[in-house]
Amino acid sequence: MDEPNPIPRRKKLAKCFKEIPFVDDKKHVLVLSSLWNLAMNQPNDPEFPSFGIFKCMSNFILKGINHKDWLLKDQNIYIPYYAAHIIGSYAMNKPKFARKAANSGVIPPLLELLRGKMSWVEQRVAVRALGHLASHSQSFKELIDYEEEIVGLSMKMASNCLKVVYDNFVRKRATERLNYQCDLLTRGVGGLEFENRKAEEWASQLQCWSISLLDCFVKRERCIDLISSNQTNFLKDLSGMWGGLVNKKSPCGIGLIRSLCHTKSGRVSIASSKEVILSLCNTARSSDDWQYMAIESLLLVLKDPNTRYKVLDHAVFYLKDLVEISSIKGRKKVGEMATQVLLQDYGKIKCGQLRLSEEVERVLEEIWDVKVERKKREKLMGEEEIRERKYLATQMKKEGNKLFWGGNIEGGLLKYTKALDLCPLKYRKERIVLYSNRAQCYLLLKKPENVISDTTRALCLSSKGNKLHSKSLWRRSQAYDMIGLAKESLMDCLLFIQCNKISKSKGRKPFNKARLISKQICATWLFAAIDSNS
Template sequence: MKFQIPEISTSKTSHNLPPPMPTCTTRSCFFCILSETDPSVRRTKISQYFKQMPFREDQEHILVLSGLWKIAMTNPNDPEFPSLGIFTCMAKLITKGVSDRTWLLKHQNIYIPYYAAHIIGSYTMKKPKFAKTAVKSLVVQPLVELLQGKITWIEQRVAFRALGHIINHEATFEAIKNHEAEIIEAAINIASTCLNEVYDNFVGLKGSQRLEYHRNLLTRGLGGLELENRKAEEWASQLQCWSLYLLHCFACRKGSLTLRLICKKKQFLKDLCGMWGGLSNPSSPSGIGLLKTLCRTQMGRESIAELQEVIESFCNVARSSDERQHMAIESLLQLLRDPITRYKVIDKAAPVLADLVELRNTHEVGKKITKVLLQDYHKIKFFNLTLSKGQRAMRTIEELWDYKAERVKREKLMSGQEMREREALLRVLKKEGNKRFSSGEIEKAMKKYSEALDLCPLRLRKERIVLHSNRAQCHLLLKDAEGAISDATRALCLSSVVCPHSKSLWRRSQAYDMKGLAKESLMDCLAFIGTRFRSCKTKGFNFKIPYYAARFFNKQMNSTWPFDKAMRHRKHEELKGFMMGKNHVDFMNLRKKTRRKMKGLSYIVEEPIIRRRVLGI
């Protein structure tokens, strides 16, 4: 059960940095010990100090720990303190803080478990030798207790960090594995609830309601409310990332209990799709990364194939500008390679992957996708086998076969005259499509663009990019988000990886917004702004984000705010309580007044349609 910690009065700078070296006559002063010039005497005194520290009542403990924290952060490879018993000392201090609430609330002892866990994590970060020493010093059990929420989320974060560094070393993995069930249960729970927890217990509170020691740890006593909120968001994201990292480390091991524990929790597998680590931590395995790891196992594939929400999330990330796009593609390919799961996911996965067959990157993803989708094409075609999910995937596979095999052969056999005639007809159809679009005949324009694409030689990449992008705009105007995403993705796959087609990025961003997928929309919007910036820099122009893009970016940033769901849930609960209470009549009157004020207000269109300017011509 978590402690309810009262406010503790503390100065803003008392715990931040080690104090200046004082002139002191106290024989037990740690900073005086550090100034000892005789190395053997110094080592003996430090070792003795670490042994006695957990059993002494001293108001200066927090000063010593903050100094040790700074040393550990600055010189994590220095063997002096690890060899003199610092790990045993830190483990005992954490245990004392967890078990003795009276001691924890004395003086400034509330800071001690945080700094102790942080010191352990810093020293075990790079050196396997230090990690082995830490394990022998029995640090794992105290860290697991912090992990289980025995104090607050602040201590959970540094406990996850320390365990993450220890588990990263092969020599110490077995020691952590002995606590696998406890850690996995805690990690699953924290990954699912940490954002709500941080919001409810810190971000959603007024400044005066927040625990003072949380505020000091977050800002080192130097920041105001805005900095506190920004750091809390960063730390909450780190807490979720570290919990996913621990799960990922266990899941990578064959025969691990983790697979069975995770695969049983269907809701957690669905929730993983939304755990993306934020923009500041692209190296995190994130929810998609953990799902990819699960897809490498038979048990994981079978569990994931049953969850349509997860398959849809893979499809959305696969066709986005997210840096984890390759993880989603690889996960879908793993599911399609497995004969047990292939026909459970192919109806959703095949049309999405077909849009990516011309993806231009160094990993030859397009070739892998083509090979996997067409692996049983002849078997299905000649033996009249039907797909369990319908004929949509079969049509996609037939189109892909015609595109990658038959069409290539036909174009190779064409004479130069036939190719020139095709190109002439292509230009006519494109011009006719533009004319129809300008006159507002969107469906007819889309039909002309489709006819032009059917005629366009595969080698004319630029023409195909424009036609796909123009057709994506038609889909947008017809409120067909899926069609717009498909065509915009095809245009982007044909364009350069370094400099993608900016209009296609913008159109796909709008289409994802239309589907309510804020994260994917945000990533495309960021890529669009980046492309515009590079273009202006190349041409020597001053770059300024267009108003419509800035407004759209703002909207998606608000929608992807880590605490957005927690905030909406709290408002819903408050509103529900308000409506059920004595003020129900007042609430109804307020709602009527609000509606009257809103009446007559117009909506602002994100991107006005201005004739030819919206086309890629």
């Protein structure tokens, strides 16, 4: 590295990378640690990939797997981890580096780590490296010979990795944990609590990267039947994989579900799983960062005539609350798209050519009335009539408020409903308040599904402005809590806090929010289900 002349420097690098895996030296772990730092910080630098670093790292991994005496000597147990991480870092951005890595024979040793020949720590970096190789078209071709095994192992890992990490690390006492794993997790900083936090983060990454690797195969329409087979229950598991608060940047399960929905056979499998459809419906109607992915997935399944009527009975009752949403994170006309898909065969229903369940037809008629008929009627009204209807709606709301505060919750609910029927569609702010007020009535009457429906409508209407209706977020969070949807409750509660600083709240409200957040964080802890069954 200190050689200033580039020609001898290159020769020395090439010789070094060729020879060092076959020479015993206590300093090897320091060398690989340094190479790992360089690869992480300068992944696009062509020097090391050009002179044999991939073959060198492959040999180190194989040596660690095949020679246990060497692996357990000195600090060599760290070396396979660093080697796989170096391969993944250099394969991350540059297709030519990834192709060179694949041609240098990195796939078989990475597969050995993926098979669990060492531990979950090495599996994590192996799946990361294979995921980067799979993301580039040329290097992906080199994976096809191993595709069924890679896909099978990745599915198994995504489903089981949380239990593996919990059983093999988190639940163990400090004295039982492998020292090298603790060192890799913490870099020598922090104690037991910090180790546990990092283990949760790494477990989430292991799951997310496994799903990302599977996503590469699905996007190239490979092994779709294996991934989406209802015999394996993988889709059911997938719908519950959300990455947690420690890995917010990854769409995790919802990303792979959306990719499957872009394929014909994937849509058929998704439509056949009630658990997956309900999970998509709940995410579509939540504050989840990946809300749009869930909506898009449902619309793809609903557009396909082979799957539409398998899911319509479920999806229509959730998507109906989204038809007035204007945009989601910059994506325009989301409500219009949902309306168009839901009503695509409404004409056949009206003329008797198509029969659906009475409830579904009623909901479709409600959507048609709000999005088509009512708009037409209000366009034909004069300004005076519009103002009069707004005035009557306001009076009805006041009567509802009076009944509500007087303890007549059901009476207030009826008044808010009549006010919503009267209030012209263009008065969004007024309708937001009416929906939210009615939701509060439903909340006190212990009707959480109605609360979620009305608050979602209020939030859809408020999405056109710069600020979501915070009261609706808080009410929906409580409703989600009532039906046991901890993730959705947590997302709403966190967004509520973001919209309204707690310091401005009065009385018991800050405590209520903090208590609910604490409850849902515990419930959504990645290892919560495993811990409760232990």
